[in-house]
Amino acid sequence: MEEQYRFPHKHILGIEELSSQDITFILNAAASFQEISRRPIKKVPTLRGKTVIHLFFEPSTRTRLSFEIAAKRMSADSFNISASTSSATKGESLIDTARNLTSMNPDIIVIRHSSSGSPHLLAEHIGASVINAGDGTHEHPSQSLLDMLTVREHKGKIQGLKIAIIGDIIHSRVAHSNILGFTKMGARVFVSGPATLIPQGVEEMGATVCSTVEEAIDDADVVMALRIQKERQFDPLFPSLREYASFFGINKNRIKKAKPDAIIMHPGPINRGVEMTFDVADGEQSVILDQVTNGVAVRMALLYLIMGGEER
Amino acid sequence: MSPTETLLLQNGRVIDPANQIDGPGDILIENGRIKTTGDAYSLQCPENGKTVDLQGKWLVPGLIDMHVHLREPGEEYKETIASGTKAAAAGGFTAVACMPNTNPVNDCQAVTALILSKAREAGFARVYPVGAISKNSAGTELAEFGELKQSGAVAVSDDGRPVANSQLMRRALEYSGNHDLLVISHSEEMSLSKNGVMNEGALATRLGLRGIPRVAEEIMIYRDLSLAQYVRRPIHIAHISTRESVALIRRAKEQGCMVTAETAPHYFSLTEKAVGQYDTKAKMNPPLRTQDDREAIFEGLKDGTIDVIATDHAPHSPREKELEFDQAANGIIGLETAVPLTMNLVRDNILSPSGMIELLSLQPARIIGVEGGSLSIGSAADITVIDPDKQFIYTKERVVSKNTNSPFLDWEFTGKAVLTIVGGKITFSEIEGIG
Ligand SMILES: [Zn+2]
Numbered sequence: 177m178e179e180q181y182r183f184p185h186k187h188i189l190g191i192e193e194l195s196s197q198d199i200t201f202i203l204n205a206a207a208s209f210q211e212i213s214r215r216p217i218k219k220v221p222t223l224r225g226k227t228v229i230h231l232f233f234e235p236s237t238r239t240r241l242s243f244e245i246a247a248k249r250m251s252a253d254s255f256n257i258s259a260s261t262s263s264a265t266k267g268e269s270l271i272d273t274a275r276n277l278t279s280m281n282p283d284i285i286v287i288r289h290s291s292s293g294s295p296h297l298l299a300e301h302i303g304a305s306v307i308n309a310g311d312g313t314h315e316h317p318s319q320s321l322l323d324m325l326t327v328r329e330h331k332g333k334i335q336g337l338k339i340a341i342i343g344d345i346i347h348s349r350v351a352h353s354n355i356l357g358f359t360k361m362g363a364r365v366f367v368s369g370p371a372t373l374i375p376q377g378v379e380e381m382g383a384t385v386c387s388t389v390e391e392a393i394d395d396a397d398v399v400m401a402l403r404i405q406k407e408r409q410f411d412p413l414f415p416s417l418r419e420y421a422s423f424f425g426i427n428k429n430r431i432k433k434a435k436p437d438a439i440i441m442h443p444g445p446i447n448r449g450v451e452m453t454f455d456v457a458d459g460e461q462s463v464i465l466d467q468v469t470n471g472v473a474v475r476m477a478l479l480y481l482i483m484g485g486e487e488r
Numbered sequence: 489m490s491p492t493e494t495l496l497l498q499n500g501r502v503i504d505p506a507n508q509i510d511g512p513g514d515i516l517i518e519n520g521r522i523k524t525t526g527d528a529y530s531l532q533c534p535e536n537g538k539t540v541d542l543q544g545k546w547l548v549p550g551l552i553d554m555h556v557h558l559r560e561p562g563e564e565y566k567e568t569i570a571s572g573t574k575a576a577a578a579g580g581f582t583a584v585a586c587m588p589n590t591n592p593v594n595d596c597q598a599v600t601a602l603i604l605s606k607a608r609e610a611g612f613a614r615v616y617p618v619g620a621i622s623k624n625s626a627g628t629e630l631a632e633f634g635e636l637k638q639s640g641a642v643a644v645s646d647d648g649r650p651v652a653n654s655q656l657m658r659r660a661l662e663y664s665g666n667h668d669l670l671v672i673s674h675s676e677e678m679s680l681s682k683n684g685v686m687n688e689g690a691l692a693t694r695l696g697l698r699g700i701p702r703v704a705e706e707i708m709i710y711r712d713l714s715l716a717q718y719v720r721r722p723i724h725i726a727h728i729s730t731r732e733s734v735a736l737i738r739r740a741k742e743q744g745c746m747v748t749a750e751t752a753p754h755y756f757s758l759t760e761k762a763v764g765q766y767d768t769k770a771k772m773n774p775p776l777r778t779q780d781d782r783e784a785i786f787e788g789l790k791d792g793t794i795d796v797i798a799t800d801h802a803p804h805s806p807r808e809k810e811l812e813f814d815q816a817a818n819g820i821i822g823l824e825t826a827v828p829l830t831m832n833l834v835r836d837n838i839l840s841p842s843g844m845i846e847l848l849s850l851q852p853a854r855i856i857g858v859e860g861g862s863l864s865i866g867s868a869a870d871i872t873v874i875d876p877d878k879q880f881i882y883t884k885e886r887v888v889s890k891n892t893n894s895p896f897l898d899w900e901f902t903g904k905a906v907l908t909i910v911g912g913k914i915t916f917s918e919i920e921g922i923g
Contacts (some may be wrong), residue, residue, distance in 0.1 A: 191695070273808055291812030292696035293766030312814065352696060376699065377690025403532025 178282040183481040187299045187306040190315035191356040199361060203325050205477035205485075213472060214248060221238055222480055223252035226283040230256045231273070231298075231373055232309070233289040237443060238468065239309050239319070241288050246475035255280070263355055274302045284479060287311070305482045313347050319443055320353035320432070324361060324476040326466050328440050329399055335362035340392040340434070341383075342368055342426060343402035346375040350403055350443040355383045368392035371404075389424055396434040400441040401426045401451040417450050427453045431461065439463045492520040492869070492912030494537030497832060499528040500547030500873065500875045505846045506862030515547060517598060517869040520912035525865055540907075540922055542873060544919040548845045549863050550582025550870030552852040555647070555672075555726055555750060555798035558584070558615070559794065562591025567803040569603060572823070573612035574599060575801070575889035577915035580905025582870040583614035584624050584801075588625065589648035595620035595631040596605060596641040604640050612915045614870070616642040616858055618672065627652055630659060637667040642856045645672035646724060650708055652678055657712060661721040670856060671716075672724045675708035675733075675772070685814045687760040687775040695766065697813060700775050702730040709733050713740045713747055722746035724855060727800050729774040730756045730912045731784035738793040749788075750796035753829035754771060754895065756785045762895055768809045768816035769895040772802070778850055786838050789847065796855060797847040799826050803891040821889045824897045827874060831903030835874075841876075873907035873919070 183201060185193065192464050194202075212220055220474060232240055240256065244340040247254040259273060270289070277285065282304045287295050287431055294314030299306040310316040339358050345351045355365050359382035367378065368386040386392040393399055395398050404420065414420050426440065440452070440462045457464065495517040502513035502525070512528035516537075524531060533539045553576065559567040567575075569586075576584050586603065588594035594603065600617045607615035615629020615891060619636035623629045625646040633644060644664060651657040651673070664671050681704035686692050709725055716723035725737060729752050737749045754772065759779050762770035770776055788794040802819025809816050830848065832841045839847070849872075853861025860870045879902050884892050907923070908916040917923025 269807075269811055289812070290812045293814075294812045296765050297812060312696050313698075346693075349696060354693075375693040376688055377693045380690040381694060 182233045183485055185484060187295070187480055188317050188482060189295050189299065189306065189308050189359070191320050192315065194317070194360070196360045196362070199321070199324065199357060202312050202474070202481060203319055205324060205481060206321070206325050206473040209473040209476040209480070210470070212476070213469070218249050219251060220249065221251045222236050223247070225360035226252045226483060228252045228254040228284045228286065228479065229277060229280065229282045230254060231259060231277070231285055231287045232257070233259045233287070233319060234310070236288055236310070238243055238471070239288065242468070242471040243309060243475050247478055248378040249472070250476055252481055253309045258378065263307060270299050271296055274298050278302060283483065307482070308347055313352070314349055315353045317353050318466045318471070318475055318478060319350050320357040321478070322467055322470040323354055323400070323441060323443070324357055324462055325470045325474055326441065327439070329466065329470070330463060331397060334358065337363040337394060337397040337398045338397040339363050339365045339400065340368070341365060341400045341402065342389055342392060343405050343424060344373045345369055345378060345402070346373045347405045352381070354400070355381045366392040366396070369376065370414040370420070389430060393430055393433045396438055398439055398441060399426060399431065399434050403443065403445065404447055404450055422449050423482050425451060425453065426456050430456055431456060439469060443467070492517070493535055493914065494518045495909070495912070496531055496533035496539040497547055497871070497873070498539055498541050499698070500545050500921055501650055502547045502843050502863065503845050504549060505842045505850050506549070508865060509863070510842050511649060513547070515863060516869065517871070517912050518910070522863060522867055522869050524867055525863060538922065540919060544875070544877065545906065546874040546876060548872050548874060549849045549861050550908070551580045551827070551848045551872050552583045552858070552860055553581050553799050553801065553826065554585040554796060554802040554852040554856055556584045556586050556823065557589065557819070558586040558804065558861060559590060559803060560606060561599065566805055569606040569615065570610035570612070571890040572801070573607060573610050573615060575821070575823045576912070577612045578888040578905070578910045579825070580827045580874060580908055581613055581823060581874040582872065582908060582910045582915070583616060583858065583860055585616040585618050585642060587618050587645060587647040588620040593620050593625045594618070595623050595625065597635045600636060600639040600641050600799050610866055611913070613910060616856060618643045618645050618647070619645065621646045621651055621671065622656060625649060627656060629889045630656070630663060630839030633663055633667045633669055633871040637669055642670065642701070643672050643724070645674060645726070647672060647674040648804040650674050650676040654711060654715065658715050658719060658739040661716055661719050661723065665721055669721060670724055670728050673708070673712045673805070674726050675705055675712060675795065677707045680704035680707070685771065686763055687777050689778070691760050693761065695763065700773070702732060702777065702781070705730055705774050706732045706736060709736050713737070713745055717743070717745045722748070723750040727752050727774060728794065729756070729777050730781045734784045734788035734793055738788070738791070741793065748795040748851070749793065751785050751788070751794050752798060752800045753826050754820060756782055756789065756833065757829045758895060761851070766813040767895070768811065769815055769820060769897070771813065771816055771818055772800070772820055773818040776787070786833070789833065790838055791827060795847070795851045797826065797830055798852065799823055803889055804893050805891050809893050819893070821887070821891060821894050824888060825894060827905050828901035829896070831876060869909055869912040871909040872905055874903065875906045876903045878902070878904050878906060
């Protein structure tokens with residue numbers, strides 16, 4: 177790490193805004209925070225007196241829990257607001273909500289929202305730092321960072337790897353962040369899935385589109401399957417889950433195409449038997465549980481860094 | 489309209505494409521009409537009149553915007569007929585045609601009459617109501633075209649939404665012939681555009697925003713051109729935004745289809761990049777497209793494929809606009825920026841001054857069949873004076889419209905309307921000693 181470097185971001189809105197240097201710095205910080213999670217007393221006073229609000233407009237268990245644990249381990253005061261969509265339907269806009277939150281003097285707001293760009297809107301209208309915990313079909317930067325951390329742990333590097341991302345690319349903010357992130361870190365990203373789930377212009381984000389899953393997986397170091405997000409489908413994008421599983425699902429046979437030591441990832445929650453067979457999800461190559469563990473460390477690093485990285 | 493003035497407009501650059509005039513001249517206005525015209529400094533002002541010297545300024549027939557949303561009745565917090573026509577006057581427009589997607593929808597005599605009476609009361613511009621194609625613009629039954637025409641509608645449209653049912657569109661085109669009403673098509677194939685919020689492509693993908701493909705517009709234009717050609721009726725295509733839309737209309741014209749078309753200043757001034765970081769002031773329908781589309785719009789304006797520049801003036805309050813991008817309403821205000829934005833095309837040699845006035849005055853008058861569009865002796869004194877060199881910044885404070893949802897806020901412009909006269913009455917003036 178260069179001596180001069182200071183983490184330059186007030187908000188974490190997306191991987192798009194981060195440089196490879198920023199990403200490396202976050203991953204290094206996260207790696208050092210992993211050590212805290214292995215201590216008997218898993219708590220440091222780093223963010224004592226800081227207030228973190230978790231503002232979730234979409235249901236989420238793992239991401240919210242992961243952020244909450246991260247905030248607690250950093251000794252921050254944290255509050256959860258499950259705004260659901262009820263306040264929105266009552267006519268309170270996101271900006272109103274933001275203004276009301278200002279009275280709590282938060283230092284950090286972690287937001288998840290079904291509209292792309294809502295963290296950007298929030299950041300414009302509030303003094304606090306904003307962390308995007310998933311916005312619409314745009315980005316999910318903390319998930320991507322934990323995926324990169326997991327890959328780096330297992331492969332020792334990211335540069336030069338072949339990453340295959342399979343499935344619902346169009347609705348997946350995880351895919352969008354990972355295409356940007358892994359590409360920035362020097363990996364090659366191949367995507368495949370039903371053509372109806374591949375967004376226009378995804379090549380311009382750095383991905384190579386393959387018409388078959390086999391082609392995408394061929395010689396890959398990392399195979400990541402995405403959740404089929406039935407709730408985001410406005411129209412029938414593929415004929416049936418059965419057909420999906422048989423042509424695009426990750427199974428033992430398809431995995432043979434990848435490198436023998438390839439790792440299997442999934443941002444969860446898995447529709448077992450659809451995106452991935454049970455044996456693959458629970459198999460030796462699967463690192464899905466590491467992803468969850470690394471999530472806390474990455475989120476601790478993000479909280480720490482956007483607060484200026486002081487008092488360690 | 490209220491009392492008119494006797495006014496000698498002297499030594500302006502008279503640009504009057506209807507009479508193929510472009511040169512220095514005088515115009516004398518008396519009793520709300522153009523009394524005489526002549527060479528520069530050739531006319532005398534009667535004793536009771538005022539004289540204005542317009543050295544360096546353009547003297548043109550009053551501008552006509554054939555596509556605006558005045559929001560009254562029903563959404564007066566966004567705009568009223570008074571505030572919208574005041575904004576029109578400030579932008580150099582002497583007449584506007586207002587779309588029927590008010591609440592209630594303008595699908596009957598009562599609403600048309602209300603609009604006309606409010607417009608007369610306000611007195612800032614002539615207002616030509618556009619009636620609905622279908623009752624309540626619901627897309628099922630034809631509205632009463634005869635009654636609409638009798639009460640003052642100049643055209644019919646379900647603007648804001650397409651006529652999804654092809655049979656209904658065919659019937660509308662046919663039946664409009666009985667009442668000499670123009671059918672205006674908002675061309676959008678909804679099954680392709682549904683839930684979309686910006687132009688489909690790499691940028692929408694990167695922003696995680698659902699795309700509206702250009703084919704959603706083009707397929708519907710193709711359908712409507714086919715129907716119009718088939719039943720041999722005129723059709724006007726509103727707000728075209730893509731290269732292929734221009735090409736479809738060009739080809740239809742070559743084949744003798746009675747089609748006219750408009751684009752809006754934002755489609756030749758901006759691209760999808762204006763969405764930036766989710767700027768809802770760049771959200772409209774059809775969406776901003778790419779530089780390639782923009783260049784095709786230039787060509788269409790140049791070669792006459794596009795007949796009209798209309799603003800699609802669509803005021804919204806912060807309640808509809810200061811929201812998440814996918815939740816925000818479509819549309820921007822446009823009346824006050826149409827002249828300066830079109831002046832940019834004149835300076836870039838895409839349009840001649842006379843071509844600009846055809847697009848903003850002569851053609852819309854002809855297409856909707858209303859008076860105006862020329863400076864002929866005896867015609868109503870609807871006149872706009874444009875200062876091509878006047879520099880200004882379009883700040884939030886200077887917006888006349890009731891709302892400020894414009895992507896052009898804080899833009900620096902050169903060229904604007906400085907005097908607007910409707911039937912001899914001054915409705916807007918930035919000229920000292922006048923108005
Ligand atoms: Zn429209």
